[in-house]
Amino acid sequence: MPSDPVKVVRSGLQAYADRGVFRGFDEVKARNGKPGFKFVWLGSRLLTFSFDSREGVLTFTNLLPNVPLNSMLYGDLKRFLESRSDREIPRHRRIDSTRAELSWTNRRGKVSIALTVRNNQYAYGVRKLINLVHEVFVLLNDSYADYMNENFDVPQE
Secondary structure, eight states, X not given: OOOSHHHHHHHHHHHHHHTTSSEEEEEEEOGGGOEXXXXXXXXXXXXXXXXXXTTTEEEEEEEEOSOOTTSHHHHHHHHHHHGGGOTTSOTTTSOOTTTEEEEEEXXXXXXXXXXXXXXXXXXXXXXXXXXXXXXXXXXXXXXXXHHHHHHHOOOOO
């Protein structure tokens, strides 16, 4: 496994693309020359994944559009995200707070989700952030199918 953080992150994401989880996977230069990646995961919406190796932060920028701060959707999402480090969550789904810290922002209705890795745990961070976002999509599809249809072109079934 490569020890360079950018190579670790790139290879972690590439593995998902190689398995067909992501489509149109491409590396781009993000702001300030930091590496970034774009790909389609769910529906047809292009997602942006950025990486700050100095700070150890992996981010899905503007992952969820049209999420008002005072909405029930955002309240449910925050509760879900807050619970991800809880010891009652099974270990394979939990974010180990000794290895990474989860954060999120909602700016003008656009939710970004980030994971700050500790002790060079980049492979762990990529895997946990991808798994977490998958769980977010499942939660939203189960509880907010209209939202997923309108924003990700997910069929309502």
